[in-house]
Amino acid sequence: MRFLDLAATSAAVGATSGRRAKVELLAAALRSLDPPEVSAGSGYLAGELRQRQTGVGWASLRDLPPPAAEPTLTVAGVDAAIDEISAVRGAGSQARRRELVGRLFAAATADEQRMLVGLFSGELRQGAQAGLLADAVARAAEVPLPAVRRALLLAGDLRAVAVAALSGGAAALAGFGLQVGRPLAPMLAQSAPSVDEALTATGVPAVVDVKLDGIRIQVHRSGQDIAVFTRSLDEITSRLPEVVAAVRALPARELVLDGEAIGLDATGRPLPFQQTSSRAARRTTPSTTGAAPVAPAVLAAAETTGEKVLTPYFFDLLHLDGADLIDLPGRERWAALAGAVDPTLQVGRVEVDGPEQAAAAFAAALDAGQEGVVVKDPAAPYDAGRRGSAWVKVKPRHTLDLVVLAVEWGSGRRQGWLSNLHLGARDPRTGEFVMLGKTFKGLTDELLRWQTERFLGLAVEKGDWVVRVRPEQVVEIAFDGVQTSSRYPGGMALRFARVVRYRDDKTAAEADTIDAVRAIHAGRVTG
Template identity: 90%
Template sequence: MRFLDLAATSAAVGATSGRRAKVELLAAALRSLDPAELPAGAGWLAGELRQRQTGVGYAALRDLPSPAETPTLTVAGVDAAIDGIAAVAGAGSQARRRELLHRLFAAATADEQRLLVGLFGGELRQGAQAGLLADAVARAAEVPVTAVRRALLLAGDLRTVAVAALSGGADALAGFGLQVGRPLAPMLAQSAPSVDEALTATGVPAVVDVKLDGIRIQVHRSGSDIAVFTRSLDEITGRVPEVVAAVRALPARELVLDGEAIGLDATGRPLPFQETSSRAARRTASTTGNTRRATPSTTGPAPVAPAVLAAAESTGGQVLTPYFFDLLHLDGDDLIDRPGRDRWAALAGAVDASLLVGRVEVDDAERAGAAFAAAVDAGQEGVVVKDPAAPYDAGRRGAAWVKVKPRHTLDLVVLAVEWGSGRRKGWLSNLHLGARDPATGGFVMLGKTFKGLTDEVLRWQTERFLSLAVERGDWVVRVRPEQVVEIAFDGVQTSSRYPGGVALRFARVVRYRDDKTAAEADTIDAVRAIHAGRVTG
């Protein structure tokens, strides 16, 4: 397939507003790809390179050669060229990479160059994200979209699923299953402003889990092999020896567990999220951990397991304790399609009580409210109300799990940053915040904030956003919309200042969310729903 035809499809999708029309365009392009071209071509249509690391940054995309007059590139040829760029290493690699990049761009027409810049820069805004591509794959292969989405969740790779669907149809998609050792997208929770509204979504009876303010972990065990993955499916096994030790001490041979890892102080109360996340990001041996056992409680973590303490003491590191709330696989048996009550019964039988998240069953709002109040009083983030009849809906944010927190929060994307003044002079300070717009694939600005930023965070974000800069001014630095930040606020108000017609009141930074991509940020529809008084984040 000509690369020009793929570039034309990308441009047409970007210029089209209707979802159905976008799907038809994408499906036609997928049908036109040769089987060998599908892994690269399907990814490009979703705005992603097959090669996760190319060594090409924003600076390398400036001063590019003039475009070619005649199209000569093919999908296979471009993919091979990007492979060559990504493989460059060693002495003189920067110059060699630049030479190969310029050779590719010199052979590309103007339309092809625009697609390449978007792909290398990671900011191809054409409104064709993974969800649309899943629909397009189903359309192109003439298979149920539910089969494509399920295979995508279990395989974790759009390219693999596209190849299977277009080469083997529904039978090939049915062959995807949970594979121990390969992470799958975790089940997510909707938000509600109160436990009463959460129960309206889940129904009763329900289960109320304590919502820990830790890092989401998915732990896979096969015999002596154990792997720990984050919410974004990054492997962190070597950074969390106490999690590995805790799971290794369990009697089961094969497990896939879903839970949180959290740092505790000497009294058993949770440490701030930033401390937990930093300890997961890098281990140090300069300090010894808080290794006292916490007081058992249904409103928070149980006593720290002996295996966790032993691992922490052997490394001289801080305790980062795992607490599990779901079991997806046990000794050869996949559980994701079983009701929650069955999975949780299996979890209780396979995992020591010291490693289980606090959980209570409720049949009315009064008991649910009491559980919420107890969790917050214990220093936890809130609760998650769950429907015990629901299966594990991997990668989906359905009504079966509903989180309730004691404040409004949204996960937004930083669009630009202003240079600070006074004490903050020389640092990037005031954040321009945007919500995702599913209709356009872009972002809608909701306001600015510099509240909640410590000196340490200011130093970090200055370095971070300069690395993402696409335009540096004397006052404002515009950045690639990649960094997600959790923002707390008091409400949403009508505003004629911003194009979305709404703005956040008293916005302040809670934390940066490196475990989330911009595609997972909250939408402008969610913000407008808060403004209308329907839901909260």
């Protein structure tokens, strides 16, 4: 396939507002790829490079050679060129890399250059695109969408799934299974304003789990090999040696465990989330590849926490010694968990028959300093990546995870810092973000400093008053309600929005949706 046609598809998808039309465009492009190009090409359509680390920085993208007049590049050719660029190592590598990048860009037309800059800089990478591409792969390969989704959740790799679907259809997709060592998308929870409503969703009997406010961990063990993954499937094994040690001490040979790691104070009560995350963050090796800076609350807390560690608590078991458990009902998975893991490493959990017992469990969890509860349907399978009604979280306070769209320069005491945040909710139909309000409340001086650096790094347009940014940073916002407002395009505005914390464990594609905000506005349960 000509690279120019792929670049044209990418631009057309960006310029089209309807979801169906976007999916059609993407499916047509996927169909035009030659089989050996599917891996690279499907990645390009998602804004990703197959070669994750190319060593090409912003500086080398600034002074581009003049574009070629005629398109000659193919997707396969671009992929091979980027392979060569990524493989450059050793002395003189910078000059050599610059030469190869120059050669690739000199062969590209203006439209192709724009696409390449978007790919190298990561600017084309958009979480929302992944959902569209799942649909497009299903359409292009003529396979059912649920089969594509299942494979994506188990493989966690769009390119591999696109290759399988387009080359082997539904049969190839069915071949994706849980593999110890390869993370799968964690099951998520809906939210409800009360335990009564949670029980309505799950039915009775139900199980009420303590909801720990820590870091979601998925731990894979194969023999002596242990890997720990976050909610967003990043590997953090080296940051959690205590989790590794705890799982290595278990008798089972092969395990995939789902749980939460949390910091405890000297009396065994849970620490606030910031301190828990500081304990994980302080062991991080600083990344040199443009990763987001660590939030200051995290850094500040890290200095005061001493050498204490995080404790893992597990609430699910997905694999045990050769047997996949994800399709079994919760009751059976949890029985297996109870048999495989020491009771001190399991979350507090009670089975309830009705609202009274559930309310007592909720009160006990809050008394113990926990964030709330998760009410679970014991008959439901483990729905990887899904936010269904089988798990329902209940917290005393409502928050939304929104995406920062722009930031205003502060004035007075905040002069020189990026301060007032423009907040948006995700529209799953278009992949765009709908603005709902602004806030500078809840921001400490450290956060102001941190966010100024972070948002200048994400800037796409630097005005004197407002800096527009790539919609990538998720922030947790508390608010008092949602009111009708003509000021914003969604017709709604948040009342008294304030920052709770930055969520570095969520991507923009996982932010709360405009539908969740509408539900709150209408007085219904949030999703």
